[in-house]
Amino acid sequence: MLTKLLHIAALYDFYGPLLTVKQRQCIEMHYLHDMSLSEIGIEFAISRQAVYDILRRAEQILEEYEDALHLVERNRQQQRIVQQVYELLASLPPEISGNSAAQQAMQQLELLLD
Secondary structure, three states, X not given: OHHHHHHHHHHHHHHHHHOOHHHHHHHHHHHHOOOXXXXXXXXXXXXXXXXXXXXXXHXXXXXXXXXXXXXXXXXXXXXXXXXXXXXXXXXXXXXXHOOHHHHHHHHHXXXXXX
């Protein structure tokens, strides 16, 4: 479940604004605020099944955007590359890694990794 939560959260970060207001609210309530389908249904005065349908449709839409645009995967690849470059810089001998330009580069990479 945690893997799915993280996956949906990543998709939502990139493509959430493309969902309808109700889809966004349901995703946020269920995945970010850990509300049950029944609790969300009460909030919107709709059935649990209606909430389930909204969530499944929203998830499907998010997956379709990722299949077409690959922004989440591209971001993950870029993060891996930044991490590798950071590790390479950190492994340089002190006379090189102590250089002010190398230190600035590492600080910038750290910002990208956070």
